[in-house]
Amino acid sequence: MKKQIAIIGGGAAGIFTAAHLLSFLPNAHISLFEKSSKLLEKVRISGGGRCNVTHACFEPKKLATHYPRGEKLLKNLFHHFQASDTVEWFTQRGVALKTESDGRMFPVTDDSETIIKAMLLACKSENFTIHYRSAITAIRKGSNGGIALQRGETVSVFDYVIVTTGGSPSEKGLQWLAVLGHQIVKPVPSLFTFNLSKPHAELMGVVAKQAQVRIQGFDFRSVGPVLFTHWGLSGPAVLRLSAFAARFLAAQNYQYDVHINWLGGLNDEEVRALLATQSAVKLKNQSFEHLPKRLWLFLLDRAEVNPELPWGDTPKKHKNRLVNILMDDCYPAKGKTTFKEEFVTAGGVSLQSIQQKTLESKSVSNLFFAGEVLDMDGVTGGFNFQAAWTTSYTVAKAIHQRETRSPSL
Numbered sequence: 001m002k003k004q005i006a007i008i009g010g011g012a013a014g015i016f017t018a019a020h021l022l023s024f025l026p027n028a029h030i031s032l033f034e035k036s037s038k039l040l041e042k043v044r045i046s047g048g049g050r051c052n053v054t055h056a057c058f059e060p061k062k063l064a065t066h067y068p069r070g071e072k073l074l075k076n077l078f079h080h081f082q083a084s085d086t087v088e089w090f091t092q093r094g095v096a097l098k099t100e101s102d103g104r105m106f107p108v109t110d111d112s113e114t115i116i117k118a119m120l121l122a123c124k125s126e127n128f129t130i131h132y133r134s135a136i137t138a139i140r141k142g143s144n145g146g147i148a149l150q151r152g153e154t155v156s157v158f159d160y161v162i163v164t165t166g167g168s169p170s171e172k173g174l175q176w177l178a179v180l181g182h183q184i185v186k187p188v189p190s191l192f193t194f195n196l197s198k199p200h201a202e203l204m205g206v207v208a209k210q211a212q213v214r215i216q217g218f219d220f221r222s223v224g225p226v227l228f229t230h231w232g233l234s235g236p237a238v239l240r241l242s243a244f245a246a247r248f249l250a251a252q253n254y255q256y257d258v259h260i261n262w263l264g265g266l267n268d269e270e271v272r273a274l275l276a277t278q279s280a281v282k283l284k285n286q287s288f289e290h291l292p293k294r295l296w297l298f299l300l301d302r303a304e305v306n307p308e309l310p311w312g313d314t315p316k317k318h319k320n321r322l323v324n325i326l327m328d329d330c331y332p333a334k335g336k337t338t339f340k341e342e343f344v345t346a347g348g349v350s351l352q353s354i355q356q357k358t359l360e361s362k363s364v365s366n367l368f369f370a371g372e373v374l375d376m377d378g379v380t381g382g383f384n385f386q387a388a389w390t391t392s393y394t395v396a397k398a399i400h401q402r403e404t405r406s407p408s409l
């Protein structure tokens with residue numbers, strides 16, 4: 001009799017798992033249960049409709065550093081399926097990918113539909129059945145080692161079940177997995193921009209290209225572009241910090257102080273040396289590689305120094321104020337804004353509750369997890385899809401190896 005495998009959730013992880021299972025185990029039957037009427041909805045809207053599929057970072061150890069949660073687990077799994085494997089998988093299916101200057105990879109068509117078509121084509125098989133509008137509400141250990149799934153009044157039993165239900169905004173939404181003995185890490189949002197208590201709308205659109213940002217009380221520094229928005233601060237350095245500090249900020253109820261070193265982390269001595277290189281130039285006419293003029297003039301005003309004086313003639317007290325502002329500018333912040341291009345949930349099924357090599361549940365045999373349902377998430381830039389592709393491959397390979405009884409991964 002054919003092996004019966006169920007996948008719960010038709011997002012990136014669910015469909016990628018199905019595609020691999022269909023290729024590894026052509027004689028198995030896969031049933032996919034999707035609670036909505038559509039597949040791959042997040043892929044469709046991802047990356048502003050372009051789908052940032054992965055990131056051009058092809059070294060497992062380095063790739064793993066982009067995950068505030070799940071770094072250790074993913075570092076090992078990337079040795080089996082990493083960003084270069086993603087590129088190869090899509091290329092083999094006729095989808096050419098391109099790399100942007102910041103490393104993000106997109107289909108050359110700049111259209112997420114290209115990715116969706118390739119993934120669905122890879123699942124085209126008479127051994128694949130999709131059940132739309134079919135929310136699974138409970139999982140139970142069935143008789144003879146099977147796993148029973150409940151949807152409405154219907155109960156069906158499978159040999160293997162893979163949970164790919166994505167991030168849940170609340171702990172309650174993961175209760176059906178908790179009752180099986182899995183620990184749940186409370187979900188909180190990740191990847192958001194900072195709302196300043198007093199926003200500087202006059203600077204909207206200004207970017208400091210190489211700023212260092214940190215949050216008071218949280219020991220992590222993020223370096224890169226910082227952008228002024230209507231409400232506050234955004235840009236890669238801010239988004240990265242929001243991901244690493246996601247739990248800390250939730251615990252602070254999103255009331256926090258943002259500290260910025262506008263010169264990428266230069267210390268007191270280095271800042272003074274830099275200003276002294278243009279010692280005879282009026283401060284307002286000094287220029288720096290990574291600081292736009294508008295921001296520089298704003299910072300001079302903020303430091304209450306005379307912009308008409310050169311650095312050499314500026315009183316010591318004023319010099320100190322300017323150096324402090326450049327090195328450790330502080331902005332009280334209150335609240336956050338969802339980053340529309342990409343946002344994820346930190347939290348979910350604890351990695352302590354699953355086998356690290358196979359992603360199988362420690363409490364229910366033959367039950368596996370892949371994708372954002374796990375307490376694992378990355379910063380923005382294609383890393384979250386990469387985690388979905390890698391964990392999906394891992395699960396499909398583990399089931400394949402169990403079925404063919406070959407040695408460990």
Ligand SMILES: Cc1cc2nc3c(=O)[nH]c(=O)nc-3n(C[C@H](O)[C@H](O)[C@H](O)COP(=O)(O)OP(=O)(O)OC[C@H]3O[C@@H](n4cnc5c(N)ncnc54)[C@H](O)[C@@H]3O)c2cc1C
Pocket residue numbers: 008009010011012013014033034035036038039040041042043045046047048051052053054134135136137164165166167340341342343344370371372373381382383384385386388
């Ligand atoms: C606006 C936006 C843009 C993004 N852009 C990017 C990007 O460009 N690059 C990137 O790397 N990441 C991006 N992300 C993050 C990325 O989309 C997710 O990390 C990824 O989709 C996770 O895949 P998943 O399959 O685990 O979960 P999901 O894609 O969320 O899929 C889960 C599926 O399970 C279904 N489901 C849930 N519960 C049940 C149930 N009980 N029964 C049946 N079905 C169920 C859901 O309806 C859904 O279809 C973006 C996220 C958002 C919100």
